[in-house]
Amino acid sequence: MVRLAGVSVDYYVRLEQGRIGTVSEVVLDAVASALRLTDTERAHLFRLVARRRPARGREHRARIDPGLQRLLDSSPTTPARILDHRMNVVAANDLCIGLFAGVGWDLSGESNGARLVFLDPAAREFYLEWAEKVESIVTYLRLAAGRHPGDNELSSLVGEFAVASPEFAALWGTHRVAEKGSGTMQVCHPVVGVITLLFHGFPVPGDTDLTLVAFTPATAADEEAIRLLGSWIAPDPSPDEREPVVAEGDPAVRARHRLGIGRTVRSRRSSLTWPVDSLQSCTMMPRYAELHELLQTNIPGTQQHSSASARRDAATIYRPTVTVFASNSFNGMRTEMTVDATDSTPTDETPLWLQGRDAVVAAAAAEDWRDGAPDYRLTDEIVPRERITEHAPGSLEAIVEDLVRVFEMEVSHKKDPATWVSLVAEHYRGRVNGGPWQDAEEFARIGSYNILIGDNPYYEAAAETFESSHKIFHTAFPNGFFWEVLEVLSGPPTVSFRWRHWGSYDGPYREHQPTGATIEMFGVTIARVSEDLRILELEHFYDNNQLLSPLAHGCPVSKS
Numbered sequence: 111m112v113r114l115a116g117v118s119v120d121y122y123v124r125l126e127q128g129r130i131g132t133v134s135e136v137v138l139d140a141v142a143s144a145l146r147l148t149d150t151e152r153a154h155l156f157r158l159v160a161r162r163r164p165a166r167g168r169e170h171r172a173r174i175d176p177g178l179q180r181l182l183d184s185s186p187t188t189p190a191r192i193l194d195h196r197m198n199v200v201a202a203n204d205l206c207i208g209l210f211a212g213v214g215w216d217l218s219g220e221s222n223g224a225r226l227v228f229l230d231p232a233a234r235e236f237y238l239e240w241a242e243k244v245e246s247i248v249t250y251l252r253l254a255a256g257r258h259p260g261d262n263e264l265s266s267l268v269g270e271f272a273v274a275s276p277e278f279a280a281l282w283g284t285h286r287v288a289e290k291g292s293g294t295m296q297v298c299h300p301v302v303g304v305i306t307l308l309f310h311g312f313p314v315p316g317d318t319d320l321t322l323v324a325f326t327p328a329t330a331a332d333e334e335a336i337r338l339l340g341s342w343i344a345p346d347p348s349p350d351e352r353e354p355v356v357a358e359g360d361p362a363v364r365a366r367h368r369l370g371i372g373r374t375v376r377s378r379r380s381s382l383t384w385p386v387d388s389l390q391s392c393t394m395m396p397r398y399a400e401l402h403e404l405l406q407t408n409i410p411g412t413q414q415h416s417s418a419s420a421r422r423d424a425a426t427i428y429r430p431t432v433t434v435f436a437s438n439s440f441n442g443m444r445t446e447m448t449v450d451a452t453d454s455t456p457t458d459e460t461p462l463w464l465q466g467r468d469a470v471v472a473a474a475a476a477e478d479w480r481d482g483a484p485d486y487r488l489t490d491e492i493v494p495r496e497r498i499t500e501h502a503p504g505s506l507e508a509i510v511e512d513l514v515r516v517f518e519m520e521v522s523h524k525k526d527p528a529t530w531v532s533l534v535a536e537h538y539r540g541r542v543n544g545g546p547w548q549d550a551e552e553f554a555r556i557g558s559y560n561i562l563i564g565d566n567p568y569y570e571a572a573a574e575t576f577e578s579s580h581k582i583f584h585t586a587f588p589n590g591f592f593w594e595v596l597e598v599l600s601g602p603p604t605v606s607f608r609w610r611h612w613g614s615y616d617g618p619y620r621e622h623q624p625t626g627a628t629i630e631m632f633g634v635t636i637a638r639v640s641e642d643l644r645i646l647e648l649e650h651f652y653d654n655n656q657l658l659s660p661l662a663h664g665c666p667v668s669k670s
Contacts, residue, residue: 206325212301
Protein backbone atom coordinates (compact mmCIF):
# COMPACT_ATOMS: atom_id res chain seq x y z
CA MET A 111 0.00 0.00 0.00
CA VAL A 112 2.81 2.41 0.86
CA ARG A 113 4.38 1.73 -2.54
CA LEU A 114 1.12 2.60 -4.29
CA ALA A 115 0.82 5.78 -2.22
CA GLY A 116 4.46 6.70 -2.78
CA VAL A 117 5.33 7.19 0.91
CA SER A 118 7.58 5.38 3.39
CA VAL A 119 6.29 2.83 5.90
CA ASP A 120 7.35 5.04 8.83
CA TYR A 121 5.53 8.07 7.37
CA TYR A 122 2.35 6.09 6.77
CA VAL A 123 2.36 4.64 10.30
CA ARG A 124 2.75 8.15 11.79
CA LEU A 125 0.00 9.38 9.45
CA GLU A 126 -2.38 6.65 10.69
CA GLN A 127 -1.53 7.48 14.31
CA GLY A 128 -2.14 11.20 13.79
CA ARG A 129 1.44 12.17 14.64
CA ILE A 130 2.03 14.30 11.52
CA GLY A 131 1.21 17.99 11.85
CA THR A 132 0.52 18.87 8.23
CA VAL A 133 -0.24 16.52 5.35
CA SER A 134 -0.27 17.74 1.79
CA GLU A 135 -3.28 17.18 -0.44
CA VAL A 136 -1.01 15.35 -2.89
CA VAL A 137 -0.17 12.71 -0.25
CA LEU A 138 -3.79 12.40 0.87
CA ASP A 139 -4.90 12.00 -2.70
CA ALA A 140 -2.28 9.30 -3.26
CA VAL A 141 -3.38 7.44 -0.12
CA ALA A 142 -7.05 7.69 -1.14
CA SER A 143 -6.23 6.32 -4.59
CA ALA A 144 -4.20 3.46 -3.13
CA LEU A 145 -7.08 2.54 -0.83
CA ARG A 146 -9.57 2.85 -3.73
CA LEU A 147 -11.85 5.08 -1.68
CA THR A 148 -15.17 6.29 -2.99
CA ASP A 149 -15.82 10.03 -3.29
CA THR A 150 -17.63 9.99 0.06
CA GLU A 151 -14.82 8.05 1.75
CA ARG A 152 -12.20 10.36 0.20
CA ALA A 153 -13.99 13.47 1.57
CA HIS A 154 -14.20 11.75 4.97
CA LEU A 155 -10.41 11.13 4.95
CA PHE A 156 -9.67 14.79 4.14
CA ARG A 157 -11.96 15.93 6.99
CA LEU A 158 -10.25 13.61 9.47
CA VAL A 159 -6.77 14.83 8.58
CA ALA A 160 -7.78 18.49 8.52
CA ARG A 161 -9.20 18.26 12.05
CA ARG A 162 -7.25 20.23 14.63
CA ARG A 163 -9.38 20.67 17.73
CA PRO A 164 -12.80 19.12 18.31
CA ALA A 165 -15.56 21.60 17.71
CA ARG A 166 -18.16 21.93 20.42
CA GLY A 167 -21.17 19.77 19.63
CA ARG A 168 -24.67 21.15 19.27
CA GLU A 169 -26.74 19.61 22.00
CA HIS A 170 -30.12 20.98 20.96
CA ARG A 171 -32.65 19.06 18.90
CA ALA A 172 -33.27 20.49 15.47
CA ARG A 173 -36.37 22.55 14.87
CA ILE A 174 -37.96 22.61 11.45
CA ASP A 175 -39.81 25.35 9.69
CA PRO A 176 -43.62 24.92 9.88
CA GLY A 177 -43.72 25.12 6.11
CA LEU A 178 -41.55 22.00 5.95
CA GLN A 179 -44.06 20.10 8.07
CA ARG A 180 -46.81 21.26 5.74
CA LEU A 181 -44.74 19.93 2.84
CA LEU A 182 -44.62 16.51 4.51
CA ASP A 183 -48.36 16.57 5.17
CA SER A 184 -49.10 17.53 1.56
CA SER A 185 -48.01 14.06 0.41
CA PRO A 186 -50.83 11.82 1.69
CA THR A 187 -49.65 8.83 -0.38
CA THR A 188 -45.93 9.11 0.41
CA PRO A 189 -44.56 8.25 3.86
CA ALA A 190 -41.88 10.82 4.66
CA ARG A 191 -39.79 11.91 7.64
CA ILE A 192 -36.94 14.26 8.43
CA LEU A 193 -33.83 13.05 10.26
CA ASP A 194 -30.95 15.01 11.70
CA HIS A 195 -27.35 13.82 11.40
CA ARG A 196 -27.75 11.73 14.59
CA MET A 197 -30.79 10.01 13.02
CA ASN A 198 -33.18 11.69 15.45
CA VAL A 199 -36.63 11.90 13.88
CA VAL A 200 -37.48 15.61 13.93
CA ALA A 201 -40.64 15.43 11.78
CA ALA A 202 -42.83 12.87 10.03
CA ASN A 203 -46.18 12.80 8.27
CA ASP A 204 -49.03 10.64 9.52
CA LEU A 205 -48.52 7.98 6.84
CA CYS A 206 -44.91 7.55 7.95
CA ILE A 207 -46.02 7.40 11.59
CA GLY A 208 -48.50 4.68 10.61
CA LEU A 209 -45.85 2.76 8.70
CA PHE A 210 -43.53 2.52 11.69
CA ALA A 211 -46.38 2.10 14.17
CA GLY A 212 -46.58 -1.39 12.68
CA VAL A 213 -43.51 -2.28 14.72
CA GLY A 214 -44.71 -0.32 17.75
CA TRP A 215 -42.53 2.76 17.18
CA ASP A 216 -44.01 6.15 17.92
CA LEU A 217 -42.40 8.69 15.59
CA SER A 218 -44.70 11.46 16.82
CA GLY A 219 -42.52 11.98 19.89
CA GLU A 220 -38.76 12.10 20.32
CA SER A 221 -37.20 9.00 18.80
CA ASN A 222 -33.92 7.98 17.26
CA GLY A 223 -34.12 5.82 14.17
CA ALA A 224 -30.79 4.10 14.78
CA ARG A 225 -31.65 3.23 18.40
CA LEU A 226 -34.91 1.63 17.32
CA VAL A 227 -33.24 -0.47 14.63
CA PHE A 228 -30.34 -1.69 16.79
CA LEU A 229 -31.89 -2.05 20.24
CA ASP A 230 -35.52 -3.09 19.63
CA PRO A 231 -35.72 -6.85 18.86
CA ALA A 232 -38.90 -6.25 16.83
CA ALA A 233 -36.82 -4.43 14.22
CA ARG A 234 -35.32 -7.73 13.05
CA GLU A 235 -38.78 -8.93 12.01
CA PHE A 236 -40.02 -5.57 10.73
CA TYR A 237 -37.04 -5.08 8.38
CA LEU A 238 -36.85 -8.19 6.21
CA GLU A 239 -33.28 -7.22 5.26
CA TRP A 240 -32.20 -6.13 8.71
CA ALA A 241 -28.48 -6.87 8.19
CA GLU A 242 -28.31 -4.54 5.19
CA LYS A 243 -30.28 -1.90 7.07
CA VAL A 244 -27.93 -1.79 10.07
CA GLU A 245 -24.86 -1.69 7.84
CA SER A 246 -26.19 1.38 6.02
CA ILE A 247 -26.95 3.08 9.36
CA VAL A 248 -23.44 2.48 10.72
CA THR A 249 -21.72 3.78 7.60
CA TYR A 250 -23.86 6.92 7.71
CA LEU A 251 -23.25 7.53 11.43
CA ARG A 252 -19.50 7.02 10.91
CA LEU A 253 -19.66 9.69 8.18
CA ALA A 254 -21.65 12.01 10.48
CA ALA A 255 -19.08 11.52 13.25
CA GLY A 256 -16.37 12.72 10.86
CA ARG A 257 -18.39 15.80 9.95
CA HIS A 258 -19.21 16.60 13.61
CA PRO A 259 -16.13 15.51 15.59
CA GLY A 260 -17.15 17.29 18.79
CA ASP A 261 -20.83 16.30 18.87
CA ASN A 262 -21.26 14.94 22.39
CA GLU A 263 -24.77 13.61 21.77
CA LEU A 264 -23.63 11.70 18.71
CA SER A 265 -20.65 10.31 20.63
CA SER A 266 -22.98 9.15 23.41
CA LEU A 267 -25.22 7.40 20.90
CA VAL A 268 -22.26 5.60 19.35
CA GLY A 269 -21.10 4.47 22.79
CA GLU A 270 -24.59 3.31 23.73
CA PHE A 271 -24.96 1.27 20.55
CA ALA A 272 -21.45 -0.22 20.73
CA VAL A 273 -22.08 -1.52 24.26
CA ALA A 274 -25.61 -2.84 23.64
CA SER A 275 -25.24 -4.19 20.10
CA PRO A 276 -22.40 -6.52 19.06
CA GLU A 277 -23.44 -6.00 15.43
CA PHE A 278 -22.98 -2.24 15.75
CA ALA A 279 -19.57 -2.62 17.43
CA ALA A 280 -18.34 -4.95 14.68
CA LEU A 281 -19.55 -2.73 11.87
CA TRP A 282 -18.25 0.45 13.53
CA GLY A 283 -14.81 -1.15 13.62
CA THR A 284 -14.72 -1.44 9.84
CA HIS A 285 -14.50 2.40 9.54
CA ARG A 286 -16.66 2.34 6.39
CA VAL A 287 -18.59 5.52 5.50
CA ALA A 288 -21.45 6.22 3.09
CA GLU A 289 -24.05 8.89 2.41
CA LYS A 290 -27.68 8.21 3.17
CA GLY A 291 -28.86 8.51 -0.42
CA SER A 292 -31.32 6.06 -1.91
CA GLY A 293 -32.13 2.39 -1.89
CA THR A 294 -34.79 -0.27 -1.38
CA MET A 295 -36.41 -1.31 1.90
CA GLN A 296 -38.68 -4.30 2.57
CA VAL A 297 -40.76 -4.22 5.74
CA CYS A 298 -43.35 -6.52 7.26
CA HIS A 299 -46.33 -4.50 8.49
CA PRO A 300 -48.91 -6.42 10.59
CA VAL A 301 -51.87 -4.74 8.89
CA VAL A 302 -50.84 -4.45 5.23
CA GLY A 303 -48.24 -7.21 5.00
CA VAL A 304 -44.91 -7.09 3.21
CA ILE A 305 -44.21 -3.78 1.48
CA THR A 306 -41.25 -2.98 -0.76
CA LEU A 307 -40.40 0.72 -0.68
CA LEU A 308 -37.89 2.84 -2.55
CA PHE A 309 -36.38 5.52 -0.33
CA HIS A 310 -34.61 8.72 -1.33
CA GLY A 311 -32.84 11.18 0.94
CA PHE A 312 -32.74 14.90 0.18
CA PRO A 313 -30.77 17.55 2.09
CA VAL A 314 -33.03 20.21 3.59
CA PRO A 315 -32.21 23.67 2.18
CA GLY A 316 -30.74 25.94 4.83
CA ASP A 317 -29.70 23.09 7.16
CA THR A 318 -27.33 20.51 5.72
CA ASP A 319 -27.61 18.44 8.92
CA LEU A 320 -31.23 17.58 8.10
CA THR A 321 -32.29 14.97 5.56
CA LEU A 322 -35.80 14.49 4.19
CA VAL A 323 -36.39 10.80 3.49
CA ALA A 324 -39.36 9.89 1.26
CA PHE A 325 -40.61 6.33 0.79
CA THR A 326 -42.34 5.41 -2.48
CA PRO A 327 -43.92 2.03 -3.31
CA ALA A 328 -41.89 -0.16 -5.63
CA THR A 329 -44.79 -1.87 -7.42
CA ALA A 330 -48.52 -1.46 -8.01
CA ALA A 331 -49.17 -3.99 -5.23
CA ASP A 332 -47.04 -1.94 -2.83
CA GLU A 333 -48.92 1.19 -3.88
CA GLU A 334 -52.18 -0.58 -3.01
CA ALA A 335 -50.74 -1.53 0.37
CA ILE A 336 -49.83 2.10 1.05
CA ARG A 337 -53.39 3.15 0.21
CA LEU A 338 -54.62 0.51 2.63
CA LEU A 339 -52.24 1.87 5.26
CA GLY A 340 -53.62 5.37 4.69
CA SER A 341 -57.14 4.10 5.32
CA TRP A 342 -56.01 2.23 8.44
CA ILE A 343 -54.62 5.37 10.07
CA ALA A 344 -57.54 7.59 9.04
CA PRO A 345 -59.20 9.06 12.15
CA ASP A 346 -62.74 8.05 13.02
CA PRO A 347 -64.51 11.03 14.57
CA SER A 348 -67.33 9.02 16.11
CA PRO A 349 -66.70 7.85 19.70
CA ASP A 350 -69.42 5.21 19.27
CA GLU A 351 -67.37 3.44 16.61
CA ARG A 352 -64.30 2.86 18.75
CA GLU A 353 -63.42 -0.50 20.25
CA PRO A 354 -65.53 -1.29 23.35
CA VAL A 355 -63.75 -1.35 26.70
CA VAL A 356 -63.89 -4.78 28.33
CA ALA A 357 -63.08 -5.54 31.95
CA GLU A 358 -59.44 -6.49 32.45
CA GLY A 359 -60.46 -9.72 34.22
CA ASP A 360 -62.19 -11.03 31.12
CA PRO A 361 -60.18 -13.90 29.55
CA ALA A 362 -60.89 -12.39 26.16
CA VAL A 363 -58.91 -9.32 27.21
CA ARG A 364 -55.91 -11.44 28.13
CA ALA A 365 -55.97 -13.09 24.71
CA ARG A 366 -56.42 -9.74 22.98
CA HIS A 367 -53.51 -8.24 24.93
CA ARG A 368 -51.25 -11.10 23.86
CA LEU A 369 -52.20 -10.20 20.31
CA GLY A 370 -51.23 -6.61 21.07
CA ILE A 371 -54.80 -5.41 20.47
CA GLY A 372 -55.56 -2.19 22.28
CA ARG A 373 -52.04 -0.76 22.19
CA THR A 374 -52.17 2.68 20.57
CA VAL A 375 -49.74 5.02 18.92
CA ARG A 376 -50.76 8.64 18.48
CA SER A 377 -49.92 10.95 15.62
CA ARG A 378 -49.29 14.68 15.87
CA ARG A 379 -53.05 15.17 15.73
CA SER A 380 -54.47 14.10 19.07
CA SER A 381 -57.62 12.71 17.45
CA LEU A 382 -55.72 10.15 15.40
CA THR A 383 -55.09 6.87 17.22
CA TRP A 384 -54.95 3.31 16.01
CA PRO A 385 -54.31 -0.19 17.39
CA VAL A 386 -50.85 -1.67 16.95
CA ASP A 387 -50.38 -5.41 16.65
CA SER A 388 -47.35 -6.49 18.65
CA LEU A 389 -46.77 -9.76 16.81
CA GLN A 390 -44.34 -8.95 14.02
CA SER A 391 -44.94 -11.92 11.75
CA CYS A 392 -46.15 -11.75 8.16
CA THR A 393 -46.59 -15.52 8.08
CA MET A 394 -49.53 -15.20 10.51
CA MET A 395 -48.57 -18.54 12.08
CA PRO A 396 -48.35 -17.35 15.72
CA ARG A 397 -51.89 -15.99 15.58
CA TYR A 398 -53.71 -19.31 15.45
CA ALA A 399 -53.29 -20.23 19.11
CA GLU A 400 -54.64 -16.81 20.04
CA LEU A 401 -57.52 -17.14 17.60
CA HIS A 402 -58.39 -20.46 19.22
CA GLU A 403 -58.55 -18.82 22.64
CA LEU A 404 -60.64 -15.94 21.27
CA LEU A 405 -63.10 -18.42 19.78
CA GLN A 406 -63.44 -20.41 22.96
CA THR A 407 -63.50 -17.59 25.53
CA ASN A 408 -65.91 -15.24 23.80
CA ILE A 409 -68.73 -17.54 22.74
CA PRO A 410 -71.27 -18.22 25.51
CA GLY A 411 -71.72 -21.87 26.36
CA THR A 412 -68.51 -23.15 24.78
CA GLN A 413 -65.72 -24.97 26.55
CA GLN A 414 -62.03 -25.28 25.89
CA HIS A 415 -61.25 -27.98 23.34
CA SER A 416 -58.65 -28.80 20.71
CA SER A 417 -59.95 -26.89 17.71
CA ALA A 418 -58.97 -26.79 14.06
CA SER A 419 -59.11 -23.02 14.35
CA ALA A 420 -55.79 -23.10 16.16
CA ARG A 421 -54.01 -25.10 13.46
CA ARG A 422 -51.01 -23.81 11.56
CA ASP A 423 -51.39 -24.30 7.83
CA ALA A 424 -47.81 -25.25 7.02
CA ALA A 425 -47.38 -28.64 5.34
CA THR A 426 -44.16 -29.34 7.20
CA ILE A 427 -45.92 -29.35 10.57
CA TYR A 428 -49.35 -30.62 9.50
CA ARG A 429 -49.39 -33.68 11.77
CA PRO A 430 -51.79 -35.06 14.41
CA THR A 431 -50.59 -32.68 17.09
CA VAL A 432 -48.98 -29.28 16.62
CA THR A 433 -47.32 -27.07 19.21
CA VAL A 434 -47.87 -23.40 18.45
CA PHE A 435 -45.73 -20.67 19.98
CA ALA A 436 -46.79 -17.03 20.12
CA SER A 437 -44.36 -14.36 21.30
CA ASN A 438 -45.12 -10.78 22.24
CA SER A 439 -42.32 -8.37 21.37
CA PHE A 440 -43.55 -5.74 23.82
CA ASN A 441 -43.71 -7.66 27.08
CA GLY A 442 -41.78 -10.83 26.30
CA MET A 443 -44.76 -13.11 26.99
CA ARG A 444 -44.67 -16.51 25.32
CA THR A 445 -47.75 -18.66 24.89
CA GLU A 446 -47.51 -22.39 24.19
CA MET A 447 -50.48 -24.50 23.10
CA THR A 448 -50.77 -28.01 21.69
CA VAL A 449 -53.77 -28.58 19.45
CA ASP A 450 -55.34 -31.52 17.67
CA ALA A 451 -54.85 -31.20 13.92
CA THR A 452 -56.56 -34.41 12.79
CA ASP A 453 -60.17 -33.31 12.52
CA SER A 454 -61.29 -30.14 10.75
CA THR A 455 -65.02 -30.92 10.96
CA PRO A 456 -66.97 -28.08 12.63
CA THR A 457 -68.38 -29.16 15.98
CA ASP A 458 -71.63 -28.17 17.63
CA GLU A 459 -69.62 -25.62 19.59
CA THR A 460 -68.43 -23.85 16.42
CA PRO A 461 -70.56 -20.74 15.76
CA LEU A 462 -72.97 -21.18 12.88
CA TRP A 463 -71.43 -18.33 10.86
CA LEU A 464 -68.05 -20.12 10.92
CA GLN A 465 -69.44 -23.47 9.73
CA GLY A 466 -69.76 -22.50 6.07
CA ARG A 467 -72.56 -21.66 3.67
CA ASP A 468 -74.21 -25.11 3.63
CA ALA A 469 -74.68 -25.06 7.41
CA VAL A 470 -76.21 -21.58 7.30
CA VAL A 471 -78.54 -22.57 4.44
CA ALA A 472 -79.66 -25.65 6.36
CA ALA A 473 -80.35 -23.61 9.51
CA ALA A 474 -82.36 -20.86 7.79
CA ALA A 475 -86.14 -20.76 7.58
CA ALA A 476 -87.76 -20.93 4.16
CA GLU A 477 -89.23 -17.45 4.54
CA ASP A 478 -85.75 -15.95 5.08
CA TRP A 479 -84.87 -16.22 1.39
CA ARG A 480 -85.74 -13.78 -1.40
CA ASP A 481 -86.24 -16.45 -4.07
CA GLY A 482 -85.61 -19.74 -2.35
CA ALA A 483 -82.42 -21.11 -0.84
CA PRO A 484 -79.33 -20.82 -3.08
CA ASP A 485 -77.70 -23.92 -4.51
CA TYR A 486 -73.88 -23.99 -4.42
CA ARG A 487 -73.28 -27.44 -5.91
CA LEU A 488 -71.87 -26.03 -9.17
CA THR A 489 -69.68 -23.59 -7.23
CA ASP A 490 -68.35 -26.40 -5.06
CA GLU A 491 -67.43 -28.29 -8.21
CA ILE A 492 -65.70 -25.44 -10.08
CA VAL A 493 -63.87 -23.52 -7.33
CA PRO A 494 -61.48 -26.31 -6.25
CA ARG A 495 -60.31 -26.63 -9.88
CA GLU A 496 -59.87 -22.94 -10.62
CA ARG A 497 -58.73 -21.34 -7.38
CA ILE A 498 -55.07 -20.31 -7.15
CA THR A 499 -54.62 -20.76 -3.38
CA GLU A 500 -55.11 -23.67 -1.02
CA HIS A 501 -55.75 -23.13 2.69
CA ALA A 502 -55.50 -25.84 5.32
CA PRO A 503 -58.83 -26.53 7.02
CA GLY A 504 -59.10 -24.44 10.16
CA SER A 505 -56.37 -21.99 9.11
CA LEU A 506 -57.02 -18.29 9.58
CA GLU A 507 -57.34 -17.90 5.81
CA ALA A 508 -59.96 -20.66 5.64
CA ILE A 509 -61.92 -19.14 8.53
CA VAL A 510 -61.94 -15.67 6.93
CA GLU A 511 -62.91 -17.14 3.56
CA ASP A 512 -65.84 -19.09 5.00
CA LEU A 513 -67.11 -16.11 7.02
CA VAL A 514 -67.02 -13.70 4.06
CA ARG A 515 -68.67 -16.26 1.78
CA VAL A 516 -71.51 -16.62 4.27
CA PHE A 517 -71.78 -12.83 4.39
CA GLU A 518 -71.93 -12.54 0.59
CA MET A 519 -74.58 -15.25 0.43
CA GLU A 520 -76.76 -13.63 3.07
CA VAL A 521 -76.52 -10.14 1.59
CA SER A 522 -77.45 -11.50 -1.86
CA HIS A 523 -80.17 -13.98 -0.93
CA LYS A 524 -81.65 -13.14 2.49
CA LYS A 525 -84.08 -10.25 2.50
CA ASP A 526 -84.00 -9.21 6.18
CA PRO A 527 -80.68 -8.16 7.79
CA ALA A 528 -82.03 -9.40 11.12
CA THR A 529 -81.57 -12.94 9.79
CA TRP A 530 -77.95 -12.39 8.65
CA VAL A 531 -75.94 -14.45 11.15
CA SER A 532 -72.54 -13.43 9.71
CA LEU A 533 -72.74 -9.84 11.00
CA VAL A 534 -74.06 -7.70 13.81
CA ALA A 535 -76.84 -6.06 11.81
CA GLU A 536 -77.43 -3.04 14.04
CA HIS A 537 -73.74 -2.09 13.95
CA TYR A 538 -72.68 -3.21 10.47
CA ARG A 539 -71.42 -0.77 7.87
CA GLY A 540 -69.41 -1.11 4.64
CA ARG A 541 -67.82 1.06 1.97
CA VAL A 542 -65.60 0.94 -1.11
CA ASN A 543 -62.41 2.90 -1.83
CA GLY A 544 -63.01 5.45 0.92
CA GLY A 545 -66.55 6.27 -0.25
CA PRO A 546 -69.65 6.76 1.92
CA TRP A 547 -70.53 4.18 4.56
CA GLN A 548 -73.67 2.07 3.99
CA ASP A 549 -75.47 0.15 6.74
CA ALA A 550 -77.11 -3.30 6.56
CA GLU A 551 -80.53 -1.91 5.69
CA GLU A 552 -79.05 -0.04 2.72
CA PHE A 553 -77.30 -3.20 1.50
CA ALA A 554 -80.62 -5.07 1.67
CA ARG A 555 -82.50 -2.29 -0.14
CA ILE A 556 -79.96 -1.09 -2.75
CA GLY A 557 -78.15 -4.36 -3.37
CA SER A 558 -74.54 -5.37 -2.95
CA TYR A 559 -73.73 -5.01 -6.66
CA ASN A 560 -74.97 -1.42 -6.76
CA ILE A 561 -73.10 -0.47 -3.58
CA LEU A 562 -69.86 -2.33 -4.26
CA ILE A 563 -69.59 -1.34 -7.93
CA GLY A 564 -71.28 2.07 -7.86
CA ASP A 565 -71.58 4.47 -10.76
CA ASN A 566 -68.95 3.82 -13.39
CA PRO A 567 -68.43 4.56 -17.09
CA TYR A 568 -69.47 0.93 -17.71
CA TYR A 569 -72.28 0.61 -15.14
CA GLU A 570 -74.88 3.06 -13.86
CA ALA A 571 -75.76 1.88 -10.35
CA ALA A 572 -78.22 4.70 -9.73
CA ALA A 573 -80.41 3.39 -12.56
CA GLU A 574 -80.56 -0.18 -11.23
CA THR A 575 -82.60 -1.89 -8.50
CA PHE A 576 -81.53 -4.76 -6.28
CA GLU A 577 -83.24 -7.22 -8.60
CA SER A 578 -82.08 -5.74 -11.91
CA SER A 579 -78.45 -5.52 -10.80
CA HIS A 580 -78.38 -9.18 -9.82
CA LYS A 581 -79.98 -10.18 -13.10
CA ILE A 582 -77.34 -8.25 -15.09
CA PHE A 583 -74.36 -9.94 -13.49
CA HIS A 584 -75.90 -13.39 -13.07
CA THR A 585 -76.66 -13.31 -16.79
CA ALA A 586 -73.07 -12.36 -17.66
CA PHE A 587 -71.69 -15.07 -15.36
CA PRO A 588 -74.23 -17.92 -15.59
CA ASN A 589 -71.85 -20.39 -13.96
CA GLY A 590 -70.96 -18.06 -11.09
CA PHE A 591 -68.55 -15.30 -10.14
CA PHE A 592 -66.29 -16.91 -7.55
CA TRP A 593 -64.26 -15.53 -4.67
CA GLU A 594 -61.23 -16.67 -2.65
CA VAL A 595 -58.90 -15.31 0.00
CA LEU A 596 -55.33 -14.99 -1.22
CA GLU A 597 -53.61 -13.90 1.98
CA VAL A 598 -54.62 -12.79 5.47
CA LEU A 599 -52.43 -9.95 6.70
CA SER A 600 -53.68 -9.43 10.26
CA GLY A 601 -55.81 -11.26 12.79
CA PRO A 602 -58.87 -10.18 14.78
CA PRO A 603 -60.36 -7.82 15.70
CA THR A 604 -59.12 -5.93 12.60
CA VAL A 605 -58.64 -8.50 9.87
CA SER A 606 -57.07 -7.31 6.63
CA PHE A 607 -56.80 -9.64 3.68
CA ARG A 608 -56.17 -9.80 -0.05
CA TRP A 609 -58.69 -11.54 -2.30
CA ARG A 610 -59.53 -12.58 -5.86
CA HIS A 611 -62.86 -12.63 -7.73
CA TRP A 612 -63.13 -14.52 -11.01
CA GLY A 613 -65.60 -16.01 -13.45
CA SER A 614 -66.09 -17.03 -17.07
CA TYR A 615 -67.80 -14.41 -19.26
CA ASP A 616 -70.31 -16.85 -20.82
CA GLY A 617 -73.45 -14.71 -21.02
CA PRO A 618 -74.29 -11.27 -22.44
CA TYR A 619 -73.62 -8.10 -20.45
CA ARG A 620 -76.39 -5.76 -21.55
CA GLU A 621 -75.94 -5.42 -25.32
CA HIS A 622 -72.40 -6.82 -25.25
CA GLN A 623 -71.85 -10.41 -26.31
CA PRO A 624 -69.82 -12.85 -24.16
CA THR A 625 -66.25 -13.72 -24.99
CA GLY A 626 -65.86 -16.86 -22.88
CA ALA A 627 -62.76 -15.30 -21.28
CA THR A 628 -62.00 -15.56 -17.59
CA ILE A 629 -62.37 -12.16 -15.94
CA GLU A 630 -60.47 -11.56 -12.71
CA MET A 631 -60.36 -8.75 -10.20
CA PHE A 632 -58.16 -8.39 -7.12
CA GLY A 633 -58.54 -6.30 -3.99
CA VAL A 634 -57.86 -5.75 -0.32
CA THR A 635 -60.43 -5.66 2.49
CA ILE A 636 -60.20 -4.46 6.09
CA ALA A 637 -62.78 -6.20 8.26
CA ARG A 638 -63.54 -5.31 11.87
CA VAL A 639 -65.13 -8.20 13.75
CA SER A 640 -66.82 -8.60 17.11
CA GLU A 641 -65.42 -10.71 19.91
CA ASP A 642 -67.47 -13.68 18.68
CA LEU A 643 -66.07 -13.11 15.17
CA ARG A 644 -69.12 -11.62 13.48
CA ILE A 645 -68.62 -8.79 10.99
CA LEU A 646 -69.00 -5.22 12.20
CA GLU A 647 -67.39 -3.37 9.32
CA LEU A 648 -66.02 -4.08 5.85
CA GLU A 649 -63.90 -1.63 3.88
CA HIS A 650 -62.93 -2.70 0.37
CA PHE A 651 -60.20 -1.39 -1.94
CA TYR A 652 -60.15 -2.45 -5.60
CA ASP A 653 -60.41 -1.24 -9.19
CA ASN A 654 -63.85 -2.25 -10.47
CA ASN A 655 -62.74 -1.54 -14.03
CA GLN A 656 -60.95 -4.89 -13.87
CA LEU A 657 -64.44 -6.39 -13.99
CA LEU A 658 -66.49 -3.88 -15.93
CA SER A 659 -64.22 -2.86 -18.80
CA PRO A 660 -63.89 -6.42 -20.20
CA LEU A 661 -67.66 -6.96 -19.78
CA ALA A 662 -68.49 -3.77 -21.72
CA HIS A 663 -65.69 -4.35 -24.28
CA GLY A 664 -64.34 -0.95 -23.22
CA CYS A 665 -67.53 0.86 -24.30
CA PRO A 666 -69.09 3.23 -21.73
CA VAL A 667 -72.80 2.87 -21.03
CA SER A 668 -75.20 5.57 -22.20
CA LYS A 669 -76.69 7.53 -19.31
CA SER A 670 -80.43 7.11 -18.81
